[in-house]
Amino acid sequence: xxxxxxxxxxxxxxxxxxxxxxxxxxxxxxxxxxxxxxxxxxxxxxxxxxxxxxxxxxxxxxxxxxxxxxxxxxxxxxxxxxxxxxxxxxxxxxxxxxxxxxxxxxxxxxxxxxxxxxxxxxxxxxxxxxxxxxxxxxxxxxxxxxxxxxxxxxxx
Amino acid sequence: xxxxxxxxxxxxxxxxxxxxxxxxxxxxxxxxxxxxxxxxxxxxxxxxxxxxxxxxxxxxxxxxxxxxxxxxxxxxxxxxxxxxxxxxxxxxxxxxxxxxxxxxxxxxxxxxxxxxxxxxxxxxxxxxxxxxxxxxxxxxxxxxxxxxxxxxxxxxxxxxxxxxxxxxxxxxxxxxxxxxxxxxxxxxxxxxxxxxxxxxxxxxxxxxxxxxxxxxxxxxxxxxxxxxxxxxxxxxxxxxxxxxxxxxxxxxxxxxxxxxxxxxxxxxxxxxxxxxxxxxxxxxxxxxxxxxxxxxxxxxxxxxxxxxxxxxxxxxxxxxxxxxxxxxxxxxxxxxxxxxxxxxxxxxxxxxxxxxxxxxxxxxxxxxxxxxxxxxxxxxxxxxxxxxxxxxxxxxxxxxxxxxxxxxxxxxxxxxxxxxxxxxxxxxxxxxxxxxxxxxxxxxxxxxxxxxxxxxxxxxxxxxxxxxxxxxxxxxxxxxxxxxxxxxxxxxxxxxxxxxxxxxxxxxxxxxxxxxxxxxxxxxxxxxxxxxxxxxxxxxxxxxxxxxxxxxxxxxxxxxxxxxxxxxxxxxxxxxxxxxxxxxxxxxxxxxxxxxxxxxxxxxxxxxxxxxxxxxxxxxxxxxxxxxxxxxxxxxxxxxxxxxxxxxxxxxxxxxxxxxxxxxxxxxxxxxxx
Numbered sequence: 001x002x003x004x005x006x007x008x009x010x011x012x013x014x015x016x017x018x019x020x021x022x023x024x025x026x027x028x029x030x031x032x033x034x035x036x037x038x039x040x041x042x043x044x045x046x047x048x049x050x051x052x053x054x055x056x057x058x059x060x061x062x063x064x065x066x067x068x069x070x071x072x073x074x075x076x077x078x079x080x081x082x083x084x085x086x087x088x089x090x091x092x093x094x095x096x097x098x099x100x101x102x103x104x105x106x107x108x109x110x111x112x113x114x115x116x117x118x119x120x121x122x123x124x125x126x127x128x129x130x131x132x133x134x135x136x137x138x139x140x141x142x143x144x145x146x147x148x149x150x151x152x153x154x155x156x
Numbered sequence: 157x158x159x160x161x162x163x164x165x166x167x168x169x170x171x172x173x174x175x176x177x178x179x180x181x182x183x184x185x186x187x188x189x190x191x192x193x194x195x196x197x198x199x200x201x202x203x204x205x206x207x208x209x210x211x212x213x214x215x216x217x218x219x220x221x222x223x224x225x226x227x228x229x230x231x232x233x234x235x236x237x238x239x240x241x242x243x244x245x246x247x248x249x250x251x252x253x254x255x256x257x258x259x260x261x262x263x264x265x266x267x268x269x270x271x272x273x274x275x276x277x278x279x280x281x282x283x284x285x286x287x288x289x290x291x292x293x294x295x296x297x298x299x300x301x302x303x304x305x306x307x308x309x310x311x312x313x314x315x316x317x318x319x320x321x322x323x324x325x326x327x328x329x330x331x332x333x334x335x336x337x338x339x340x341x342x343x344x345x346x347x348x349x350x351x352x353x354x355x356x357x358x359x360x361x362x363x364x365x366x367x368x369x370x371x372x373x374x375x376x377x378x379x380x381x382x383x384x385x386x387x388x389x390x391x392x393x394x395x396x397x398x399x400x401x402x403x404x405x406x407x408x409x410x411x412x413x414x415x416x417x418x419x420x421x422x423x424x425x426x427x428x429x430x431x432x433x434x435x436x437x438x439x440x441x442x443x444x445x446x447x448x449x450x451x452x453x454x455x456x457x458x459x460x461x462x463x464x465x466x467x468x469x470x471x472x473x474x475x476x477x478x479x480x481x482x483x484x485x486x487x488x489x490x491x492x493x494x495x496x497x498x499x500x501x502x503x504x505x506x507x508x509x510x511x512x513x514x515x516x517x518x519x520x521x522x523x524x525x526x527x528x529x530x531x532x533x534x535x536x537x538x539x540x541x542x543x544x545x546x547x548x549x550x551x552x553x554x555x556x557x558x559x560x561x562x563x564x565x566x567x568x569x570x571x572x573x574x575x576x577x578x579x580x581x582x583x584x585x586x587x588x589x590x591x592x593x594x595x596x597x598x599x600x601x602x603x604x605x606x607x608x609x610x611x612x613x614x615x616x617x618x619x620x621x622x623x624x625x626x627x628x629x630x631x632x633x634x635x636x637x638x639x640x641x642x643x644x645x646x647x648x649x650x651x652x653x654x655x656x657x658x659x660x661x662x663x664x665x666x667x668x669x670x671x672x673x674x675x676x677x678x679x680x681x682x683x684x685x686x687x688x689x690x691x692x693x694x695x696x697x698x699x700x701x702x703x704x705x706x707x708x709x710x711x712x713x714x715x716x717x718x719x720x721x722x723x724x725x726x727x728x729x730x731x732x733x734x735x736x737x738x739x740x741x742x743x744x745x746x747x748x749x750x751x752x753x754x755x756x757x758x759x760x761x762x763x764x765x766x767x768x769x770x771x772x773x774x775x776x777x778x779x780x781x782x783x784x785x786x787x788x789x790x791x792x793x794x795x796x797x798x799x800x801x802x803x804x805x806x807x808x809x810x811x812x813x814x815x816x817x818x819x820x821x822x823x824x825x826x827x828x829x830x
Contacts, residue, residue: 029307036222036310044222052215080259087257087285087306088215098285 006147013140020133023096025126030093046138052092053131059085060124063104067116078108078116085123097126202317203228206250210240210268211257211283216306220255220283223310237263241271244278251278252320255304258284258295266298273299277327279319283308293428399426403437412442 020026037044059081066078082105089098100123107115207229211217217233224231232251234240237260244251254272258265269280279302282295287305295303301319304312406423407415417435424434 032307032309033219036219036226038226040225041222048215048218048222051218055213055215080261083259083284083286084213087283088213090285090307091213091216091219093307 006144009140009144009147013137013144016133016137016140020137025094025096025130025133027093027095029090029095033092046141049092049134049138052088052094055088056085056097056127060120060127063120063123067113067120073111073113073116075108075111075116079105082108094130097123097130100126202314205229205317205320206252207231207255207316208240208244208251208253209233209255210237210260210265211235211255212237212260212262213257216257216283216308220308220313223308223313226310227314229313236260237265237268241268244272244276248276251276253316254278254280255316256280256282258282258286258291266294269295269298269300277323279323281316281319289427399424399429400437402426403434403441407438407441 017026033045033048041047062081063078063085066074066081082101086098086101086105089095089101100119104116104119104123107119205227207224209217209220209224209231211220211233212235214235217235221231221233232243234243237256240254240256241263244254254268256265256268256272260268265282265284269282272278272280280300281302281304282300283304283306284291284295285306292303292305301323302316402424403420406420409423410416410419415438417431417438420438421429421431421434
């Protein structure tokens with residue numbers, strides 16, 4: 001039973017991943033990330049993604065802070081933040097987040113405050129969606145690992 | 157953040173690994189590393205490459221670190237540019253290459269790049285999510301050897317060792333040219349300017365050119381300041397193959413006489429390219445043409461002076477040899493593209509080489525004397541690389557000469573043929589060993605440049621594997637010479653591997669003079685001889701090993717050649733003895749030499765590839781390098797033979813393209829036999 005559970009969990013993970021790919025939330029870079037996980041760093045993906053969440057939230061806070069400063073929004077600084085956001089998002093394969101960053105940066109380059117605000121809203125939304133889905137994925141992975149771990153002693 | 161700034165101590169203490177030793181050998185410094193280390197390094201070269209990664213984005217930092225680890229590189233990561241700089245300063249020599257993000261809060265990636273370039277002269281690879289042309293261009297201008305756009309893929313990182321090799325190679329080249337170990341980008345640029353100025357003066361339109369240049373410079377500076385006030389560095393345009401081809405086609409479209417920078421720029425329509433860049437490139441292009449048709453007047457003087465000046469031949473040779481070794485190590489894994497990339501990097505610093513060797517230019521001019529200007533110009537468009545290379549050759553030549561005391565006396569007998577041939581032959585042998593079909597192709601391409609028709613035929617480089625057999629070389633020379641005289645490129649092309657070899661040699665020689673045909677013939681012999689000589693005489697340096705490597709393959713062929721080409725009685729007798737010597741020496745040293753030989757070959761290959769790919773002026777340099785190597789070897793050979801290097805040189809220069817045509821087929825044959 002437990003072994004079957006692990007298989008089911010694995011299927012769930014695959015389905016979820018397929019969905020995220022289909023939606024364009026993730027791209028193949030995420031697969032690259034998974035391939036980088038090996039014995040020397042068994043939790044590489046979740047480690048990196050957690051770093052990414054940490055950094056991204058900081059960046060989002062900074063971006064909002066910059067935009068809320070009605071007097072003089074520092075668009076140049078915004079562009080730098082967005083560049084970094086783009087870099088990290090594309091590095092983990094967060095495709096939609098990255099695309100919104102590109103649009104956001106374009107708006108910031110034109111000093112388009114309304115466009116920036118809109119993009120920021122989208123970005124926050126997209127980021128939350130990504131975060132939730134990835135958390136879901138990691139939970140499935142954790143459960144699967146546990147289920148798989150339980151199965152071995154039973155077989156032995 | 158702080159936690160992420162960890163420095164992998166293990167990576168910092170990797171002196172014992174193969175790469176480190178290899179690097180020591182490659183270093184521009186004159187010290188000669190143990191050959192054994194180089195051998196080891198050649199087996200697993202990229203493993204243990206010491207990489208410093210700087211990125212304020214810890215996500216990327218972690219990912220890149222993991223990717224680099226997977227490549228078996230030794231990774232040090234750092235999230236602050238200032239800390240990275242501190243690290244680099246404190247631990248000089250502990251890193252081979254730096255990967256740096258562009259946008260960092262404490263210090264701009266460009267700034268870091270500049271510091272590294274000036275203080276450490278390490279290859280720096282920029283990374284950024286910003287892939288806009290302006291951003292990439294800025295990175296290139298600041299001297300980044302590569303610009304990776306995030307997301308970074310593992311395949312891209314696997315290949316970064318090439319920048320280390322390329323850098324070392326360039327350093328060696330600079331060293332040879334300037335005699336200074338500390339050449340950095342700035343020096344190179346300065347050299348570039350000087351060269352440019354001097355060449356302008358020589359030109360009939362010198363004044364005009366200089367005026368234009370100053371104007372352009374102002375414009376450029378303005379643009380730079382707008383672009384990035386923090387850096388006053390002169391932007392460096394990398395004349396890639398594509399770019400140069402665009403340039404050449406633009407010039408051809410306009411006609412050489414009517415081609416002015418502004419119109420060329422319009423035709424090329426390349427963003428980021430300034431009129432000054434084009435003007436400078438055009439100047440070099442014209443200079444090259446001029447050299448082809450120039451007088452031989454100062455050849456002898458130049459030669460003698462260079463000889464005197466270059467006492468350090470041995471050292472340089474040693475360094476070269478090591479370099480080659482690295483290349484060899486890489487060779488197994490290096491794809492043609494890599495070679496091309498190496499060449500491309502060379503393009504960036506072409507002028508520097510030319511500058512130091514003012515004496516040498518005369519030689520080049522001499523070779524260019526050829527009456528047929530029109531033909532020469534064709535060559536120019538395609539063959540520019542050769543011209544640039546020549547300066548290097550000269551320098552190296554002197555060096556090699558210095559090392560070999562006997563050379564002068566013996567050289568005289570051989571005349572020009574010996575030098576030219578020897579160089580090519582070595583190269584060929586090396587290529588064969590290294591399995592570098594690519595090299596062959598490159599060489600062939602050069603030939604093509606000179607003779608468009610030939611080019612088509614030579615384009616079939618693929619069979620190269622078989623090329624290794626040197627016996628073919630013997631055959632080839634004769635054919636090549638025949639074809640040259642007859643003017644029918646077709647015959648040459650079809651010669652198969654052998655022909656290619658011959659072609660290669662020929663191409664190398666050809667830029668300088670008609671002698672090429674002769675040299676080709678000699679080459680096969682020369683290689684044999686050189687290897688033997690090297691072993692016996694100058695053995696201390698790595699260069700000697702090179703020759704040996706080629707020799708193994710070549711020995712039998714060279715003998716054959718002599719027999720075949722017996723036609724010319726005068727030279728033959730001497731050749732025979734030489735051959736014998738070579739074989740003897742070769743046999744003794746072959747065991748050790750073999751390893752090194754391949755390495756060297758690789759080095760040649762890389763250069764060779766560079767030449768064809770660039771086609772631009774810069775490319776010239778690469779051919780030159782080949783020539784140099786060839787010369788060195790040849791010189792070594794020469795010593796045993798007792799020919800006079802200087803004599804050969806002058807002869808070659810004077811002979812020029814026209815001479816080749818004048819020579820009857822018989823002469824060529826005889827030369828070969830010689």
